[in-house]
Amino acid sequence: MRGFLFNNMDIRGVHIRLDESVQTLLQQHAYPPAVATLLAQLFIASALLSANLKLQGRLSVQVRGDGPLEYAMAECRLDQPGTLQPLLLKGLARHAEVIDDNLGLHQLLGKGQLVITIEPDDGQRYQGIVGLEHDTLAACLEGYFYQSEQLPTHLQLAMSASEAAGFMVQRLPADINDEARADEDWELVHALVTTLTATELLDLPAEQVLHRLFHEHDLTVFAERPVSYQCDCSRERSAHAIVALGQLKVDDILEDLGSIVIDCQFCNSQYAFDKVDCHLLFAPGTGNPAERETLH
Numbered sequence: 001m002r003g004f005l006f007n008n009m010d011i012r013g014v015h016i017r018l019d020e021s022v023q024t025l026l027q028q029h030a031y032p033p034a035v036a037t038l039l040a041q042l043f044i045a046s047a048l049l050s051a052n053l054k055l056q057g058r059l060s061v062q063v064r065g066d067g068p069l070e071y072a073m074a075e076c077r078l079d080q081p082g083t084l085q086p087l088l089l090k091g092l093a094r095h096a097e098v099i100d101d102n103l104g105l106h107q108l109l110g111k112g113q114l115v116i117t118i119e120p121d122d123g124q125r126y127q128g129i130v131g132l133e134h135d136t137l138a139a140c141l142e143g144y145f146y147q148s149e150q151l152p153t154h155l156q157l158a159m160s161a162s163e164a165a166g167f168m169v170q171r172l173p174a175d176i177n178d179e180a181r182a183d184e185d186w187e188l189v190h191a192l193v194t195t196l197t198a199t200e201l202l203d204l205p206a207e208q209v210l211h212r213l214f215h216e217h218d219l220t221v222f223a224e225r226p227v228s229y230q231c232d233c234s235r236e237r238s239a240h241a242i243v244a245l246g247q248l249k250v251d252d253i254l255e256d257l258g259s260i261v262i263d264c265q266f267c268n269s270q271y272a273f274d275k276v277d278c279h280l281l282f283a284p285g286t287g288n289p290a291e292r293e294t295l296h
Helices: 019-027 033-050 105-109 137-149 176-193 198-203 206-214 235-245 247-257 275-282
Strands: 002-006 011-017 057-064 069-078 087-095 113-120 126-131 153-159 164-171 219-221 227-229 259-263 270-274
Touching: 002 206, 011 033, 011 176, 011 206, 033 057, 033 069, 033 087, 033 105, 033 137, 033 153, 033 164, 057 105, 113 137, 126 137, 137 153, 153 176, 153 198, 164 176, 164 198, 176 206, 198 206, 206 219, 235 247, 235 259, 235 270, 235 275, 247 259, 247 275, 270 275
Parallel strands: 087 227
Antiparallel strands: 002 011, 002 219, 011 164, 057 069, 057 113, 069 087, 113 126, 153 164, 259 270
16 A cells, blocks of 8 residues: 655545455355445455554444345554554454345445544544435445545445456545645545546556556655454454353353354354353462363
8 A cells, every 4th residue: 555645735545455455355255246346345444544543443344224235334444653564454244044146235235324433542433324326335435434524535446356446536635725625636636536447456566556646746655554354353352251250140051051152254254162261260279271272
């Protein structure tokens, strides 16, 4: 992923390629093609929107509705802001058993909503919700930024069988005395980016895309930041979830089932705790089974 900034305009942007990450995500579940395409777009969008955040925490982009696709979401984990630490992505969807391959956004979700959530590790949680008033996820996200933050934004989300890419430019707040010039700058840049085709976005590296669009303009292009798929589930987190149930509840479950098995909906990993494991979780001063080997 590469961010860039116009040196003489109040406009910033991001270019991203997520080929391996998207394929890893989609291989975790046998999603119908229409669901897989939308989920990949959410994956790209969550990374694009996270690129300019100066915080440590999570950003998620979710669509939900009353159609055959109940919800789909992608989450981006940001660590050590201001560094080139990787953005870590994961996502999932819940849908009806059978979905037509050719369904569009509104046919998939019915009466739906777009939900963007920012959760800093240290700070207040923010959530924005808007209706799905446009025909594509990119257009809905553009509408969200214009409605909630008054920031004109252009997004492109592209995916093929083996590649995925995204591109975003966004106008920044300008001095009130320079509004007319800022309007002209945005119109120019917007006109340029609308000439970028999906094929070019998928096939060309960031340097060529930026040169193709903005070779006559003065840009600062930032160092490339890696993006990868990584679920943050673990045996330790599963152990904490069991402890949070309380010993009485855990004892009841063990009496009925003999063990507790926690499945990760994101990556399909499985963490099993037998009666001895659970006893150790509640016994002070004993070893923690959360450090044992993960079961896949």
